[in-house]
Amino acid sequence: MDGSYRTLSGKSLESNILFWGQENCKPNYSFKGNNVRDNYVIHYIQKGKGTFASANHSMVSLKAGDVFILPKGVPCFYQADGQEPWSYFWLGLSGIKIRAMLSGSLLSTQNYLKQVQGSKFCQSLNDLFNAAHSPSSLTNDILIEALLYFTFYNLNVEYPTKKRKNSITKDEQLRAAITYLRQNFDNPNLSIVDLCNKMDISRSYLYTLFKNNLSFSPQQFLINLRMENAKEFLANTDDPIQLVSRAVGYSDEFTFSKAFKRYSGFSPKMYRQSLPKQD
Incomplete structure (x- = not known):
């Protein structure tokens, strides 16, 4: 395993990045800690592949270009592939608006999205991850908060919750x-x-x-x-x-x-x- 991790000292109650990390996983690596998180943690797979499951959902195979989220208070399991273990980065999110902003997206119902690379959501998520690396300052704190809202905006526009089909012929x-x-x-x-x-x-x-x-x-x-x-x-x-x-x-x-x-x-x-x- 090799990677990086950092906890941030954000101040927003509505939405905030608590921490970020990046990991190059070993074959068959799975997280051994508490699989019920106190915050939302969104992962973007940069290369390789693995499997992911959350409570009341079937196990799915995911690969580079896919996204999965560990919802707050929901048991989850994820494991790197034995032959092509994944590398991913993650962002830990907190705040009273996170759940509401997620609720209009497909990510909130199935907890993963496939092949988002090239989307505006993916671009803004990467921009947000890069901004989180910078030292805390007024301008960077403003940038992070702006990018956070923009990321959720793109998520809801490009990957909205599937509505119940009407009786269309x-x-x-x-x-x-x-x-x-x-x-x-x-x-x-x-x-x-x-x-x-x-x-x-x-x-x-x-x-x-x-x-x-x-x-x-x-x-x-x-x-x-x-x-x-x-x-x-x-x-x-x-x-x-x-x-x-x-x-x-x-x-x-x-x-x-x-x-x-x-x-x-x-x-x-x-x-x-x-x-x-x-x-």
Whole structure:
């Protein structure tokens, strides 16, 4: 085991970081102390993997990019993998608002989140951990408190508690998915995972919904949507290929050109040249 640990002297009653730590665990290492904590302790897994369980929840396997929390007053167990033991950092949180700020997030119901890397929540959590390392001062104390609220803001926005599904039909779900893709196809960061999270459905369910009704996977539908719009741009504008690629959700012209040729059999330039000249 190697790592670091520090207790902070915060003063806020509403929300506060009590301590932070970082650990590179040995194979099969598990915490041997009191498994019921007096405070909330959130962990971010930086590399490796392990298992985690909390009271009334099944054991789950977690890996780098995942987050788990030890809720206040709840028995928990977590153990590093025997072959690829995890490394993680943690933040101990206290204050009368912590529970309330957690309550609107999925983290509060299942006590873990998978693959949060790249999210605003993950970025602000890392910023908060880094700020906790700095010596105490008025400005750094203000920064820590601001980052703490910002972290919970991002947590609740990006990973809200799953609401009970309304009695929505499959046709309505399909229409909603198609509408979302049509309205956002020009966003290069759009992904099918985003769509599933927004609709609160699994990727496999969405795949079946599209294949059974349209004979396309959601990803292929998105590609078709982008390519058909690209044809319109190529036919009706003199915009450079680079601008056309951006207009249909590709940040890279080369990637767009390859996708367009696979779809149409022509490069974007050749497709434009093959079109009949307009008088």
